[in-house]
Amino acid sequence: MTSRLYAVLGVLFFSALSALSLGGQVFYFVFYAVALMLVYALLSVLLLSRTLRIHQRLDSLQVERGGKAELVITIVSKSILPQGPVTLHLSLPNGRSEVSLYPGLLSEKTASFSLQFNHIGIWDCGADRMSVSDVFGIFKKNKKIRDPLPQMAVLPRGFSVTALPFAQMDDGRALPNRSGEDVTSPEDTRAYRIGDPFKRIHWKLSSRNRSLVVRRFEIPAPPDTLILMDCTEPIGGEQHLDGALRLRDTLCETALAVASMQMANEHAVRLPLYGAVQSEFHADRSGSLHLLKEELAYQLFRGGEAFDRVLNLELRRMRRTGACVVITTRLDALIAEGVNQIRRSGPHVRFYLITFEAGHEKYAPYIAQMQQHMVEVNYVTPA
Helix, strand or coil: CCHHHHHHHHHHHHHHHHHHHHCCHHHHHHHHHHHHHHHHHHHHHHHHHHHCEEEEEECCCEEECCCEEEEEEEEECCCCCCCCCEEEEEEECCEEEEEEECCCCCCEEEEEEEEECCCCEEEECEEEEEEEECCCCCCEEEEECCCCCCEEEEECCCCCCCCCCCCECCCCCECCCHHHCCCCCEEEEEECCCCCCHHHECHHHHHHHCCCEEEEECCCCCCEEEEEECCCCCCCCCCCCCHHHHHHHHHHHHHHHHHHHHHHCCCCEEEEEECCCEEEEEECCHHHHHHHHHHHHCCCCCCCCCHHHHHHHHHHHHHHEEEEEEEECCCCHHHHHHHHHHHHCCCEEEEEEECCCCCCHHHHHHHHHHHHCCCEEEEECCC
16 A cells, blocks of 8 residues: 555545535545546556566676676566566675566556675575555555565675795795604504614514515605685674675685695685585696685675684694695684784784784783794784
């Protein structure tokens, strides 16, 4: 119903009262005309709401942050009665909006809208409700669109970071994968050479061959780069426009930048994601970057494991880690201690603090503590 309905009902009432009181033909004519208009308006709205169909699609299913795409909406009317405009209530990445389309008689109407996607994530785009009305604007009926909305996956875009060094051995070479030195899994055997440690001698085989034989182990694999990204809700963006979304964007794009730089040099990268749905990315070739972009886009950044607990859990990987990157929006005593424990385990550690308050004095004690343990600390300010 609309405000016009009350005015029409008032005219209908007074025309009926005048016709019955005065008996004038003109009052009967007005009464019947208004009554017919009401019946027609009601029928046209009910018929349109039952027969109207809507189709929605995006011309692309994925864009990088800041990219654009077209939303195409088609409404098909099978009503034989003229009707008023159809108002579509749109759910868009930058908020809600409304648009009115005139479907016409037994025809379809198509409209397209250019959308810009400024933040990483999975965004529903399209009309979730619609309102139909008659040509007189007397009746209006709201209807929920039950079909799922088209979804756009907004992927992070990378940027350049400086090369990440691995922990070094005494001779200056990159520290190999220490987990490859397991004496319980030899690859082959060979004759003993002067200087071989006794613990590698295969005593049973040596007694059988009557000569010393030592186990030969697999060539240690190159070390991994472990990227630990905070998947809990970002903090520190409350006083800034779209602050939480901008922090999320920077978290994802920093992780992507580090992974891209390492994989370009054919270094293996591991990125465990301890979000609401846990997963892990592992690759050593740049061709896998698109998979990482999708993994990051689907992160909800709510729920999941507390980040200080994640740092403690990941200590078990340090035997095969040559460098570790920590990316978070929070820095406190627990985070600083977790980072220092990782550094004491051997790998080179780079710490990225994503914040709008770079250089704030509240971070100074924790940064000094990490730098004393030879942790490389970097600020990243969201764009």
